[in-house]
Amino acid sequence: MPVRTEIQEGDRRSGWKQDPEAVRQDILAAAIAEFAANGLSGARVDDIAAKTRTSKRMIYYYFGDKQRLYEHALEDAYAQVRSGEEELELDHLPPEEALACLVGFTFDHHRSHPDFIRMVMIENVHHAQTLEKSDMIRDLNVAAIDRLAEICARGEAAGVFRPGINPTRLHWQISALSFFNVSNRPTFSALFGNELFTEQGQEALRAEAVRIVLAGVMADGEGQR
Amino acid sequence: MPVRTEIQEGDRRSGWKQDPEAVRQDILAAAIAEFAANGLSGARVDDIAAKTRTSKRMIYYYFGDKQRLYEHALEDAYAQVRSGEEELELDHLPPEEALACLVGFTFDHHRSHPDFIRMVMIENVHHAQTLEKSDMIRDLNVAAIDRLAEICARGEAAGVFRPGINPTRLHWQISALSFFNVSNRPTFSALFGNELFTEQGQEALRAEAVRIVLAGVMADGEGQR
DNA sequence: ATCGTTTTGTACTGGCCGGTTAATTTGAGC
DNA sequence: GCTCAAATTAACCGGCCAGTACAAAACGAT
Incomplete structure (x- = not known):
């Protein structure tokens, strides 16, 4: 057929x-x-x-x-997800808002693509041996860092971000908070209950993720909301 | 033999x-x-x-x-790791220092027990179906939250932490930053290089993790370092 | 020494599952 | 309509691997 x-x-x-x-x-x-x-x-x-x-x-x-x-499935999963990210337009926003927006978006985006997260988890279990061979995936991700670096540069120039921010580390933080929320939900809720995974719980986690990431980049003078 | x-x-x-x-x-x-x-x-x-x-x-x-x-191996892995954590004594420290110390310790502790992290990753891939059956593991972890709640209470009472902190959410944040650092190292370094996983890179990540977690709980008046 | 129980070694099996063989259908070009 | 290659099907194979049958030690007790 x-x-x-x-x-x-x-x-x-x-x-x-x-x-x-x-x-x-x-x-x-x-x-x-x-x-x-x-x-x-x-x-x-x-x-x-x-x-x-x-x-x-x-x-x-x-x-x-x-x-x-498996290799093709992994590439396809990455391509699907990253293509969704590219639609986010942040250039017109002031840097803190752009970053806040990006963090919130990443949090939501990870949450709504659990299969992708699981593919990455599995890939990590296998020491990324498949990922290493895929130039396509690397390119997609480097582009994500570039967008972030651009926001950092604008923020530093405007004096709202502290100088010397490392975009890769920043990306690591954003990813950690967004990824863990999906990847470790099963064990976390088995141990501590469902409280954090209700709609309100997730909203609170999301808000705090935005808050602490921003706190990490703000220049000393600037209070965080 | x-x-x-x-x-x-x-x-x-x-x-x-x-x-x-x-x-x-x-x-x-x-x-x-x-x-x-x-x-x-x-x-x-x-x-x-x-x-x-x-x-x-x-x-x-x-x-x-x-x-x-597998069930026994998982329980054993948890027991080993959590027993190492119990040795940390924080009661005599002022709350911010206690929390900073706990975050740093958790970061290091996860880093030095990669097999344990991998067991948890695997358990998450399997939707925590084994973990759910183990009361022993649940008890160990609830104890960890209790220690954290105690620090929060002291911090709020002293006025250095903002009121209404949720210890479970706080634990989630600390875990996210510490766990991701180990669990996603393979894919992360395949995509972005080894920079973050050198000794200096890790130290910077650790310091920032402490910094942003603290920033999340500090009362508005208190500057972070 | 002899018995009963616990612990260990050897050799095997049965089914699951990744991969294949070989034959059939489908449509394109002529 | 015939031919050839691409696409598809059904049935099959063979190795791997979780789990076992069987028996032999090893040991405590008597």
């Missing part, structure tokens, strides 16, 4: 081609879900196939083996 | 018993290493056995199956 997209958009040259591209995407989506749910060695190729509109054989046809499927 | 401890300490009643307790500990240590390195489904019982002074048969004899071995 070949997959046909009703509207042909990205197809090469002529009319048709029972749409291998859609099959690939279908497989990748299933793979991301399965890998995110069960990890690399925990994922079952048969289960991925079951979630697909095609068969196991097709996975091997398009991706070769499990490892390479 | 039975394992004998030279000095008999915890042995029940009479003379001896080729020391099953030492065998258990030997197995658990190997299991923690293997699970931390390869995850739950990635770990191989044969490999654990190879790291042991005994055989695979003994693992099944003492622990029944892989899942129960």
Whole structure:
């Protein structure tokens, strides 16, 4: 049962081609879900196939083996998520507001992409050995730091940020607070209850994350709200 | 080749018993290493056995199956690490110093127990389904929050902390900054280089972690250092 | 020495699962 | 309509690995 997209958009040259591209995407989506749910060695190729509109054989046809499927799934997950981030426009805001906005956005964005977070967790369990090979992913992330560095530069120039801020460290802090919130939710709520993961709890965590990150960059004279 | 401890300490009643307790500990240590390195489904019982002074048969004899071995390994990892934390004595310090000290200590402590961090990561990948069943681990962690709550109470009473601090949220922040530093090191350094993980980089991160956590709890009037 | 219980070693198995074989369908170009 | 290559299917294989069968030590007690 070949997959046909009703509207042909990205197809090469002529009319048709029972749409291998859609099959690939279908497989990748299933793979991301399965890998995110069960990890690399925990994922079952048969289960991925079951979630697909095609068969196991097709996975091997398009991706070769499990490892390479995982590589593509990881790249796809990163691409999806980072492309969402690029839409954020901060240039017109004054630096503190831009940073506050970025922190809040990152917090929310991580929260709404748990599968992506889980892929990164899994990748960390495996010492990032797959990530290391992907130039594409590296480029995406370096761009994120550049945007942050730009905000820092404006803030320093305006005298509202203290001088000598390291954008990579700042990114680390923002990521830590946003990532941990999703990655460690299971153990944290098993140990301490659900309080922090209700809507109000999350709002409070979000607000405090913004607050403390800002506090970290503000020049000494400037009070934090 | 039975394992004998030279000095008999915890042995029940009479003379001896080729020391099953030492065998258990030997197995658990190997299991923690293997699970931390390869995850739950990635770990191989044969490999654990190879790291042991005994055989695979003994693992099944003492622990029944892989899942129960994992449960005991997780509990053991938590117990080891939390027992190290209890030694920290903060009661005699003024509240801000106590908190600063606790944050710094937590940062260092996580850093020096990467296997424990990895066990928790893995547990999160599995939705904490094993952790949930362990009352022992829950008790250990609730105690950690109590210590923190005590510091908060002192700080509020002295007027140096703002009122209404939530100790669980505070613990979440401290954990986030300390945990992420270890858990996401592989991907982070694959993407952004090693800069943050040199000795100087880590010191800067540590100092900033202390700084921003303190900034989060300080009363408005009090400047941060 | 002999018995019963605990502890250990060896060798094996059964099923799960990543990967494949080989044959069929599909559409494009002629 | 025929041919060729791309796409797809169903059935299968073989190695890995969690878990076991069986029996033999090792030990305490008598």
